[in-house]
Amino acid sequence: MPVHISPPRTVLGTHKVTTEEIAQDIRARHASHPRLGAFMRVVGNCGVQTRNFTRPLHSPTVAGDADVHTRTQAAFDDALDLAERAALSALETAGLTAADVDAVVTSHATGYSVPNLDAHLIHRLGLRPTVRRIALTTMACAGGVHALVKAADLVLLRPHEKVLVVAAEVLSTAYNHRADTIEAMIYKALFADAAGAAVVSSTPLASGLAVADSLEYTLPGSLDRYRGRLDAHGMHFDSTKQAPRAPAESMPALTEWLDGRPVDFAVIHPGSLKMISDTADTLGLGPAHTVHSTETLAEDGNIGGVSALRVLERTHLSPPPPGAPGAMVAYGPGFTTAALYGHWHA
Incomplete structure (x- = not known):
């Protein structure tokens, strides 16, 4: 039995920031750094032209010097606001109300919070108090697809129910001038803020991706490739020199899972241009099939677990033919891969 994903709805931060503005900020804050030239090269080559933050670039919790408590509280507050707006939009698109969510x-x-986004949304959206909830708090960039996988599992267990999936990230909290490595500069230019939501159900609520199978894979020996780190100054995102190779090292598992099944379209997490192209190559697809991913990266940046939902939302604007087989793939710290396989329902 296929499980259906309603058209996602995403909400971006309200402050658009260009890559040139970020380059100027880095030049001003690290003018005497011996690797400033290298910083400028990686910022210029990241594939992102614009991105949106929830707060202005020069606010205390972005390029300023706010402490860890102020940063993480602001990140959660802003993520919750974005999540509420995305969820309401997704429910409206699916023709549902809060009372329909199981x-x-x-x-x-x-952004650290206990209780987390799930419990807060029950109150914000007015969901029933008996609504079941799963909160994924460390999946990061793979979180949107992981959440869809878990939602599909729930629907398969209770086919009459409807599951609301919401991902929200304020990655501008990691824009921190206390970190002055090459990797930190890449993430300053790469990351952005957004939320996305969709409804998963056993019967189609609209056209979209119908899911028949899923994959969750953790690359052995890869725990330190990508990781978050907290200190007194805020949250940082670190990676090793081996990190960029992790997606390619995970491709054999993706290929084995597909087991020769055809893929005519793909929703690929836009973590980087190379990540997009390597995944497309593995799926047997070319640049024409990755336009929605590359455009998302260029215009919106890497918005973490929201990214795949954003790419799927763009896919609805120029959808594949009815019945076309396709896959949805995302990667995150761990190093993890989350994927869905199915067809386009119209």
């Missing part, structure tokens, strides 16, 4: 699966990794 379960909620959330993904959020950039």
Whole structure:
């Protein structure tokens, strides 16, 4: 039995920031750094032209010097606001109200809060108090697809129920001038803020991706490739020199899972241009099939677990033919791969 994903709805931060503005900020704050030239090269080559933050670039919790408590509280507050707006939009698109939701699966990794996004949304959206909930709090960039996988599992267990999936990240909280490595500069230019939501159900609520199978894979020996780190100054995102190779090292598992099944379209997490192209190559697809991913990266940046939902939302604007087989693939710290396989329902 296929499980259906309603058209996602995403909400971006309200402050658009260009890559040149970020380059100027880095030049001003690190003018005497011996690797400033290298910083400028990686910022210029990241594939992102614009991105949106929830707060202005020069606010205390972005390029300023706010402490860890102020940063993480602001990140969660802003993520919750974005999540509420995305969820309401997704429910409206699916023709549903809060009373129709039987379960909620959330993904959020950039602002510490207990209770987390799931419980807050029950109150914000007016969901029933008996709604079941799953909160994914460390999946990061793979979180949106992981949440869809968990939602599909719930629907397969209770086919009459509808599951709301919400991912929200305020990655601008990691924009921190205390970190002055090459990797930190890449993430300053790469990351952005957004939320996305969709409804998963056993019967189609609209056209979209119908899911028949899923994959969750953790690359052995890869725990330190990508990781979050907290100190007194805020949250940082670190990676090793081996990190960029992790997606390619995970491709054999993706290929084995597909087992020769055809893929005519793909929703690929836009973590980097190379990540997009390597995944497309593995799926047997060319640049024409990755336009929605590359445009998302260029115009919106890497918005963490929301990214795949954003790419799927763009896919609805120029959808594949009815019945076309396709896959949805995302990667995150761990190093993890989350994927869905199915067809386009119209």
